[in-house]
Amino acid sequence: MPYRAPVSDFRFLFDHVVGFDAVAATDRFAEASPDMVEAILTESAKMCEEVLAPLQRKGDLDPSRLENGVVRTPEGFGDGFAAIREGGWVSIAADPENGGMGLPMAVTSAVNEMMSSACLSLQLQPLMSQGQIEALEHHASDEIKATYLPKLISGEWTGTMNLTEPQAGSDVGALRTKAEPKGDGSFAISGQKIYITWGDTDFSENVCHLVLARLPDAPEGTKGISLFMVPKFLPDADGNPGARNDLRVVSLEHKLGLHGSPTAVMEYDGATGWLVGPEGGGMRAMFTMMNNARLGVGVQGVGVAEAATQHALAYARDRKQGRSPIENGTGTILDHADVRRMVATMKAETFAARAIALACAVSIDMGRATGDAGWEARAALLTPVAKAFGTDTGIAVADMGIQVHGGMGFIEETGAAQYARDVRVTAIYEGTNGIQAMDLVGRKMMDGGEAAFELLDEIEERVEAIRSEMPELADPVFQAAETLREAVEWLAGQEMNQRFAGSVPFLKGFARVLGGYYHLLAAKADPEGAHAKLARFYITRLLPEHGALLAHARAGADALYALSPDDLAA
């Protein structure tokens, strides 16, 4: 059951659902014509289907390992990365001045999704490099840019992000890694970092670590954190990898999934590094690095959802079991109502998650192309939703894929379980989904909910225009948008911890409503086709969940904290 990249789905969403035409109409992204986008998607789809997809299972069976301090990646991963590098797929959004293609995030997201479907553990590497490239583009000195960006964009060198320490996870401000000035403009970095994704490779010439650390006498907390570039090999005068730096991989984690991707504990013993951005500006640079990486992680969830859906559908269309309960059925388990319900749910949820991710990407692109604060606020609002809902969807859909397979789903050879194992961490890294939800109801509503209200105004206006044409689909979406509006109004008037007590259900409810909206737009564009039928399924069966979720969102903190730790242990 080979992976087939959903190129036409991307085109449909671009054209009819997420308003990509506005991006292509900007000066900045004028090159992203329909023909260009089609060519990019078709070419990357081919690489994903033919080169990356066969590596998915191999990476699981033959994990990355540490041998005498050197990381050995699974057989074939080197060739797979070479295909990514040679195709220019490491970062198609990067600045053309440094060798990138300067393409929109919407196109990057589509390419990232296809790579994630095909081989998530390998795709993680370019995603890390993309974050690093973006951070350097925004914050690094010209000298660092000139040395590192061309190599990272070309894929000759790879990048990592070093944030977490054992005592500093979600609370980055608690980190202790030190940076001592060496007097020559460089710094000596010392400390231990954990959960370093692709902390080393055996297929890149150099590994460039962006490391958060504290200067001597830096203030406590996040204000005292600075960002440093700490390469595995120090670039020589010609910019080629030179002397080995004083850093090493101590160990690799034994993980639930993503076995192909080495997750390292890194030790820095006075390693040489250079400041990126101003002293004390580490958190700001880190947010640049993490912000679009959050969308990238949401897209990983969508990619796994797509792959798991294709995988389960192929099984269901093939597996015969029991008498068909319908006339003119296929004679397979897909005739059974509950199997069809599961596969339709997988399909409908994947569509919703993809639409939300691409709408977020379009907002990022429009903000960059126009500098319009409204677009920037929209992008900021949608990013935590795209991250959390995309990854929750990846997890839920992969789990449903196991169930569609019945007993075979529990057997590793089938491959269904690997999707579920691999995707599980996406709800945790780049900020847990709980942190995303706090960001949504906290930081993203510092404006009193304005960005959310503007989105809701737009939704209601467009839904209103569709109402006469397809009232049975549009009415529930309109009502749901109103319920979401009421929840935003309520939240915006509460203290932070009252909001946080229902933030995760709020985010899920928000995504439910957005999903209904995008399904409706798809139905309008394809009123007699599969999109309209899928929209009807989603709006009738899944959208109603928003009611309980948004009620939960407004439950407040008091009854929650009434349950003391001792009550919970009772």
Add this chain to the structure above:
Amino acid sequence: MPYRAPVSDFRFLFDHVVGFDAVAATDRFAEASPDMVEAILTESAKMCEEVLAPLQRKGDLDPSRLENGVVRTPEGFGDGFAAIREGGWVSIAADPENGGMGLPMAVTSAVNEMMSSACLSLQLQPLMSQGQIEALEHHASDEIKATYLPKLISGEWTGTMNLTEPQAGSDVGALRTKAEPKGDGSFAISGQKIYITWGDTDFSENVCHLVLARLPDAPEGTKGISLFMVPKFLPDADGNPGARNDLRVVSLEHKLGLHGSPTAVMEYDGATGWLVGPEGGGMRAMFTMMNNARLGVGVQGVGVAEAATQHALAYARDRKQGRSPIENGTGTILDHADVRRMVATMKAETFAARAIALACAVSIDMGRATGDAGWEARAALLTPVAKAFGTDTGIAVADMGIQVHGGMGFIEETGAAQYARDVRVTAIYEGTNGIQAMDLVGRKMMDGGEAAFELLDEIEERVEAIRSEMPELADPVFQAAETLREAVEWLAGQEMNQRFAGSVPFLKGFARVLGGYYHLLAAKADPEGAHAKLARFYITRLLPEHGALLAHARAGADALYALSPDDLAA
């Protein structure tokens, strides 16, 4: 973070929620006095905490394996099983005539839950034997009973169920294994069976396979299936293991979880077996075997939910991260609203699933003790709910446990991921949860919904009586029961496939309402304590989900089948 068996929770549920006093008041279970139950629970709790719990992780790291045709179980499993055997815990419900204790299923369920929490992969073995013991008690000849039951109940021998074949999973009627009469009252059994849990052990003297097979000229489908006892070693004249039978383990599956438990492909090459029950009576006997095994599997889900909750709570109470958002907090992540919400959800869901399972067990006990058709119908109604909701809860709670651990949750050493891997199959085996839901809306509503209406009458009557005392909790439960009643009325009037199209959401909605009811009873019994606070959490935040679920239940099949296989592949 050692497992602590929740003995007082069982006592609370028995005394205040599921009406165990009625069971103890029957003649049949007169021995199950409070003192006796307390002694049983305390003694088995000790074994689970001290002997079984330390095996949980060992079984994962050191899987059962096949060496030269012989199954080798993980180190320590033999000693663990010896403790189960010596304590008499294999089957405390079995008939005292054969060495059992004749105790109620409610007590069996509590003991099974504790063993499941402590070491699911080992507990699976006694669960298999329990099903076999029950089938033999009901259907076997006196001779077979005399030979096998004392050995199975004592744990000297172990039992398996052989149903599935590659082409016959949920559709058992498609099986092809043959049974040829040998002329001496025995049969030659030939065929391949898959997914045979504990298909062999290295800690029991004999392994007794109950095998479904077809006699020559048997009709097609389920009517042509008979059940056979096919032991690994043929009993000699003294009833001791004698000659090796012609059967073997071909291979063991490589599974997502439950690595300690060997899941075998079994080959029967003219193996000698004896008929259990009449010719063609295999399905009936199998249902006896599976019916209570379904409750047993639901209880496995509850056990994992309990263990995962304890595990996550211990981590959350210990892990410091970020500034506490509340005054007088613990200074750990449990102070954060979303972490507390997750742990409270885990606790509230585990309570609901346990209450449903024990209410089902009490109904089984009352049916057996009184022969009352109403109790038997209640047990039949609750069995698929207990199975599916218990296992769904185990899966959801274990997944939430991963999330509570953050990055640590994805690292296998933490143990959180193992709960999620191990419990995943419980939603699949003993009839997938989709099959359970079809059973609930199909077979269990052949009575026009009468059993459900009787349960709802009882719920509404008891809730009505609590209304004046705690209206803010009782009112939503009453309303939810009314909504469930309307859904049952709707379903009972529909053709089967219309019901099946929403059967899984219906089962989930049914369980949501039952959970609200049992939480309310707990609140009434402990109005100022932790139970009332947990009930408020559940009723305010989780119970509202029943609305969308029961609306989904009534969505019907037409719009679902409008999505053709090609639409889903589009």
